[in-house]
Every structure is written in structure tokens, then in C-alpha cells.
Amino acid sequence: MAEVSQASVHLRHRIPPDFYSLNSQKPFDSPHVSSFLGSEDVQNSLPVIDLNSPTVEDSLVRACELSGMFVVTNHGIPLGVLVGAEVEALRFFSLPREEKMKALRTPGETAGYGMAPLAAILDETMWHEGLTITGSPIEHAKQVWPHEYMRFCEMMEDYQKRMKSLSEKILGLVLKNYGGLPPFHESGPSTALQLNSYPACQCLNEMIGLAPHTDTSYITIVHQNDVTGLQLFHEQHGWISVAPKTGSLVVNVGDMLHIVSNARFPSALHRAAVSRVQHRLSFAYFYGPPADFEVSPIINACSSGPHQEARFRPVTKREFVRMKAKNVHALSLIRKGK
Numbered sequence: 001m002a003e004v005s006q007a008s009v010h011l012r013h014r015i016p017p018d019f020y021s022l023n024s025q026k027p028f029d030s031p032h033v034s035s036f037l038g039s040e041d042v043q044n045s046l047p048v049i050d051l052n053s054p055t056v057e058d059s060l061v062r063a064c065e066l067s068g069m070f071v072v073t074n075h076g077i078p079l080g081v082l083v084g085a086e087v088e089a090l091r092f093f094s095l096p097r098e099e100k101m102k103a104l105r106t107p108g109e110t111a112g113y114g115m116a117p118l119a120a121i122l123d124e125t126m127w128h129e130g131l132t133i134t135g136s137p138i139e140h141a142k143q144v145w146p147h148e149y150m151r152f153c154e155m156m157e158d159y160q161k162r163m164k165s166l167s168e169k170i171l172g173l174v175l176k177n178y179g180g181l182p183p184f185h186e187s188g189p190s191t192a193l194q195l196n197s198y199p200a201c202q203c204l205n206e207m208i209g210l211a212p213h214t215d216t217s218y219i220t221i222v223h224q225n226d227v228t229g230l231q232l233f234h235e236q237h238g239w240i241s242v243a244p245k246t247g248s249l250v251v252n253v254g255d256m257l258h259i260v261s262n263a264r265f266p267s268a269l270h271r272a273a274v275s276r277v278q279h280r281l282s283f284a285y286f287y288g289p290p291a292d293f294e295v296s297p298i299i300n301a302c303s304s305g306p307h308q309e310a311r312f313r314p315v316t317k318r319e320f321v322r323m324k325a326k327n328v329h330a331l332s333l334i335r336k337g338k
């Protein structure tokens with residue numbers, strides 16, 4: 001009996017809500033989210049960085065220091081690639097629930113359909129479904145489209161290839177004064193593409209799409225469709241809305257870069273809100289160290305004042321992910337002197 005309820009709890013955290021049937025109910029208030037989803041309309045306060053600018057390196061470093069999140073333009077990814085990926089993602093998320101369930105993430109795996117892993121340690125329900133892709137999505141795509149999987153796979157592979165180069169360009173510039181990109185040895189970085197879908201939500205008066213979190217990556221590159229929803233927590237303004245701008249991309253600092261920079265760059269605390277009328281899609285590309293690479297603060301000439309002593313103990317991404325699966329505040333567990 002205990003085993004059965006354990007399993008159902010586990011399933012509850014993996015399987016997205018039944019959006020269609022919930023939306024056919026009369027609107028009701030969520031007990032957990034009492035009108036806290038408002039955000040200040042100060043989205044223009046996020047730095048916008050032209051990657052072709054001659055001062056790009058300084059601007060990137062300042063933006064990382066200031067808010068841990070910024071917008072990039074002239075990034076070299078054609079609009080057609082972003083829109084093409086949106087079309088394919090929508091083709092997937094528009095499938096009937098039982099079809100998408102064929103691609104359900106199996107326990108212990110990264111890739112597949114389901115709730116964000118974050119759901120496992122939260123009480124509240126998130127109005128969210130996601131498809132995580134690592135490399136080729138062929139296995140899951142074939143399960144849902146036995147004969148029409150190629151277009152989806154080609155689009156997603158091309159998207160990841162381009163995002164990988166862009167991540168390396170941005171991270172290389174940000175870390176230039178730290179000796180450039182960290183040495184990855186033979187293993188290469190660990191990367192993942194997370195397709196996020198937030199269907200219009202009519203049944204709840206206020207509902208969270210993705211709960212507040214930081215990403216584990218060095219950096220994450222986010223593309224949003226034209227529906228506003230991404231919000232960044234800002235020390236002075238509270239939650240600020242990061243509205244989509246056609247063709248531009250949002251970049252945020254994750255936990256691994258926060259550690260490498262010895263807390264000089266904040267790991268951006270962010271969340272996603274949902275719309276009552278529009279289906280929101282976002283694409284998050286995570287670029288991080290390989291699982292067994294030991295990440296530790298780099299102390300060098302550009303670290304001054306309070307940053308001179310290592311603030312974190314070394315940690316591998318694998319160990320950190322294990323800690324974060326139980327505690328969203330995993331960073332505090334590796335902070336020195338705590």
C-alpha cells in the first residue's frame with residue numbers, strides 16, 4: 001500500500017495537469033497563489049546588449065554583475081530558426097494528452113515529456129508542461145509521430161547546434177578575464193533544450209506557470225513566443241516582467257557561473273506567469289559543465305574586496321544536481337562558513 005502511494009506521488013510530480021478538463025471548470029481561486037503574480041512593468045530596466053558592439057565584453061560582464069539576466073540582439077540566430085522551432089514545438093504540445101504521454105520522461109532520465117523536475121519538491125501545482133531534449137529527440141519524436149518525426153528532429157538539432165555556439169561565444173566573453181571557457185577535457189559541456197508550454201489558463205484566477213527558481217547551468221538562453229510571462233526577481237523592484245522582443249534572446253546566469261564567479265554574478269531568480277487567453281511557449285537552452293567536472297570559484301585579478309576568498313567549496317555538477325533535487329537552496333549548502 002505504502003509503495004502504491006509512493007508511486008502515485010511520484011507520478012503526480014511527473015505528469016502535467018489535465019489542462020483541457022480543468023479549463024472546462026468554472027474559475028476558482030488557488031489556495032496557494034493569492035494574487036502574488038503581479039509584476040512591475042519595468043522590463044526596460046534589463047540591459048540590452050548588441051553582440052556586435054565593440055564594447056560587448058564589458059557590457060556582458062556588467063550585465064552579469066548587475067542582474068544576472070540580460071537581453072541580447074545581433075546574436076546571429078536567424079528569426080526563421082526561432083519561429084521554425086516554435087512551429088514544431090506547438091505541433092508537439094497541441095497533440096492530445098494521451099499522445100504526449102507516450103514521450104513521458106522515465107524516472108532517472110533527463111529527456112522526455114513531463115513537469116519540470118522542480119515540481120517534485122514543491123507543494124503547489126504549476127500550469128506547465130515541458131519536453132526536455134538532450135541531443136537528438138528522435139526516440140521520443142518517433143513515439144508520438146511514427147512517420148513524421150524528421151522535421152521536428154532536424155529543427156531541434158539545428159536549434160541546439162546554434163545555441164551551443166552562441167553559449168560558447170557569450171560565456172567565453174564573460175569569462176575572458178577568468179582565463180576563458182573552463183577546461184572541459186574530453187567530455188564536452190552538458191547541454192539541454194527545454195521546451196516549455198503554458199496553455200491559456202481560464203480555470204484559476206491566478207496560477208503560476210513555473211515556480212521561482214534558479215537554473216543549474218553556467219548560462220541559459222531563453223527564447224519566448226510573443227506572450228509575456230517571464231519574470232525576474234530584482235532586489236529593488238521585486239518581480240519584473242521580461243517582455244518578449246521579436247528576434248532578441250534572454251540570457252541568464254545559472255548556479256554554476258555564480259559559483260565560478262565566486263558570487264560576483266548573481267544566479268538569476270526567475271519564474272513564469274501564465275496568460276488567461278494565450279498559449280505561451282518558451283525555449284530554454286542550458287549550457288553547463290559536464291556532470292563530473294569539479295566547479296569551484298576562480299579567484300584572480302578581477303576579484304577584489306569581498307570576493308577574494310572562495311565563497312563556495314568545489315562541487316561537481318552531478319553532486320550539486322542531487323542536492324538541488326531535494327533542496328532548491330542547494331547553493332547555501334556549499335557556501336563556505338555556513
Ligand SMILES: C=C1C[C@]23C[C@@]1(O)CC[C@H]2[C@@]12CCC[C@@](C)(C(=O)O1)[C@H]2[C@@H]3C(=O)O
Pocket residue numbers: 110116117118119132191192194210213214215216217284286
Ligand atoms: C538540464 C536540466 C536543467 C533543468 C533540469 C534538467 O535536467 C531539465 C529541465 C531543467 C529545468 C527547467 C525548469 C526549471 C528547472 C529548475 C527544472 O526543474 O527543470 C530546470 C533544471 C535546472 O536548471 O536545474
Ligand SMILES: O=C(O)CCC(=O)C(=O)O
Pocket residue numbers: 194196210215222224229230270271272281282283284
Ligand atoms: O518560460 C520561461 O520564460 C522561463 C523558462 C525557464 O525558466 C526554464 O525553463 O528554466
Ligand SMILES: [Fe+2]
Pocket residue numbers: 213214215220270284
Ligand atoms: Fe529557468
